[in-house]
Amino acid sequence: MKQSLLRVHVENDSAIGPLFAVTADMLAAAEERHPSVKGRWTPTFGSDCAGFEQNIAEADALFGWRFPKERIAAIAPKLSWIQLTGAGVDHLLPLYWLPPHIDLANAKGAHKPKIGEALLMAILMLNNYIPALVHHQRRHEWHQLFATGIAGKTLLVVGLGEAGGAAARMAKRFGMTVIATARRKTADPTADAVYPPARLRDLLPQADIVLVTVPLTHETRGLIGAREISLMKQGAGLINLARHGIVDDAALVAALEAQRLSGCVYDLESPDDRPVDPRMWTCRNLILLPHSLSNDPARFMANVLDIFFRNLENRLEGRPLENLVNSGLGY
Amino acid sequence: MADAANGRPTIKVLVENDSNLGPVFAIDPERIAAAKARHSDVAAHISVAYSKDCDRFADEIADADVLIGWVFPHAELPRRAPRLRWVHLTGAGVEHLAPFDWVPQGVVVTNNRGVHAPKTREFGALAALMIANRMPQIAHQQRNQEWVPVYSGTVEDLTAGIVGVGQMGGAVASACKDLGMRVLGIRRGAAPHDSVDRMWGMDGLDALLGESDVVFLCTPLTPQTRGLIGARQLARMKRGAGLVNIARGAVVDTEALRAALTSGQLSGAVLDVFDPEPLPEDSPLWDTPNLIITPHCSSDDAEAYVPRTLDLVFENLRRLLAGKDLLAVVDPRLGY
Structure with missing residues (x-):
C-alpha cells in the first residue's frame, strides 16, 4: 500500500530578511544530501502569514519561525510536527498553545561553527x-x-x-x-x-x-x-x-x-x-x-535545512525527532 | 672584564631604562633578581648597573661589557664604551637607531625578536576574527547609533596573507592556521614556514594581496x-578584505588607507602602529570609518614582556660566557 505524501508547509517571515528565507531551490539542493526522503513529501510555501489558514489546514508539518500560534490547535487538525528555523523559542513562550500531539523542534546547533x-x-x-x-x-x-x-x-x-x-x-x-x-x-x-x-x-x-x-x-x-x-x-x-x-x-x-x-x-x-x-x-x-554574529547566513541555512531533513527522515521512518523543545523548561 | 674571586670573569651589564616607556617595560632590580633566580648558572658571573633616562649612562658605560636599552646616545658608544661587546635592544623594530653605522667594531647588536610572539599570536587571532566578523564596521555603526545587522562568513573559510613572516608574522601565521584559515606569506628568500601554505619572496606582494581576505603587515621598517x-596595493586587494598593521605606521600610506576604508574597497582595518606616535589628537584617523585603533599595545604582554626579554638576555649571556654565537642578532646592513 502506498503511503500518502507528508505535507510540509514552509512559512517564511520577511522581517527576518531574505538571507534567512527558505526557498524551493534551497530545499531541492539540501534534499540531495538526504536522498531517502525523495518522493515521500511535498512542500507548500507562504510568507508573512498570507493564506496561512488554507496552507496549514492540510499540513502534517510546519517549517518556519513566526506563525499565529494561538490558532494552531483550531486550524491545523493534521499537524504533528513544527520545525523551527532558529534556536531561541522565547517568542513562542509560554507553550500552552501547543497541543500535546504536536512535536516542537528547534534549530539548536545550526549556528556552529x-x-x-x-x-x-x-x-x-x-x-x-x-x-x-x-x-x-x-x-x-x-x-x-x-x-x-x-x-x-x-x-x-x-x-x-x-x-x-x-x-x-x-x-x-x-x-x-x-x-x-x-x-x-x-x-x-x-x-x-x-x-x-x-x-x-x-x-x-x-x-x-x-x-x-x-x-x-x-x-x-x-x-x-x-x-x-x-x-x-x-x-x-x-x-x-x-x-x-x-x-x-x-x-x-x-x-x-x-x-x-x-x-x-x-x-x-x-x-x-x-x-x-x-x-x-x-x-x-x-x-x-547588532544580533548578527551568530549567523553565517550560507552555512546557517544549510545547517537548518539539514536539521529539517534529518527530522523529516525521522518522521518518515517513525523514529523520534531530534532537537525537541522541552515544553516544561521552555527550551 | 674583572676577575672574580673564583677566577672566572664577571660581565658588567648596564641596564638603561627609558621612563617614557612606562612600567610594563621597566627592567628594575626586582625583575633582574627574578631572572637571576631562573638562570642561576649565569647570575654568578654578572654584575648589573642601572641608569634611568641616561642619568648614570656616561659613568656606567665606560667599563660596561654589555648594554641593554632602547634609547641612549648611540653615536657616542665608539668613544665612551671601550669594553663594550654587545648591545641588546629591548624592542623588535629598531629603525629609530638606523643606519647602524654607529655600531663600534666588534660589537654585536641583538633585538627582542621572538619576545612578543605569544602575545602577538593572541592578537593575531583576535584581529583575524575582528576583520572576519566586521567588527570595525560594527564599532563604527555604534558611534553613529545605528543598529544594522552585519552578516559575515566563517573565519575558517578565509585566507590570511602575512607580509613579513619573521617572529611576529610567524606567530600571526600560526594563529590564523589554528583558526582553520588558509595562510599565505611573504619573506625575504621565500623560506618555507610550518604555518604558511604558500610563501613568496617580496615579488609575491601583488599575488598575496589579490588572494587574501585579511592582510597582516608584520615587516620591519626599512627603506624597502x-x-x-x-x-x-590597496586597490590590488580583494574588495571587502581587511588590513591589520602591527609593523610600523610608515609602512602604510595613511591617506590611501583612509580612502579605501571610506569607499568600501576595504571592509575594515585594525591599526596598532602609527606615524607619528602617539597619534595626534587631531588626526583624521580617529574618526575614519571601519577602523579600530589599538595604540601600539597589541603585542606587549603587561606582565610577561620584561621576564621574556630577560630570558632572552640571560640565554645570550650564557652564550657570551661560553663563547657561542648570540641569538636574535641584528644585521646592520638590513636594519633588522
Missing part, C-alpha cells in the same frame, strides 16, 4: 581591552592598555548549551579554565566543571570573563542584576549573548561607567522590538553587536 | 618597506 568564532572574538576582545580602546578612540585619546595573555584565565559560561559549549571549546584551546552552570547536565567535555544554576553567585567571583547565554524563561528573567555584577572580579569582562531581560541594563551601565567591569560585549536585539536605554550607545567600554 | 602599502 560561526557562534564559536564570534564568542572567541568577544572573549579575546575583552582580554585585550578592545571595548575600552574603542571608547578611547571615540574620544581621540591615545591611552595604551597592555594586556596579559589569556592562558590560565577563567571563563564562566552561564547556561552551557550549544553556544556556550562552542565558546568553551575555543576558550580551552587558548588555555583558559572553563566553569559553567547548566540546568540539564552535571558534566560536559567542554568545561572543567559544571554546576547547577543555583551556584551562580559562588562562581561569579572566580571568573575573569563571564558569558551569559541562558535562554529567556520565567526562571532566567533578571538573572544578572546589580547584586550579581557586584560579585564579579574587579576588572572582569562580560559577554551578553542572552535575550533582553536577563541582564539588568541599568546595573550594567553603572558598573561600566564606574569601571567595576573592564568591558562588555553586548548582543543587542532589534531596537525596533524594544526600547534601548539611550546611554548604552555611548556607555564607557561597552560594545554593542 | 617604507610606503610599501599605498593606493595601488
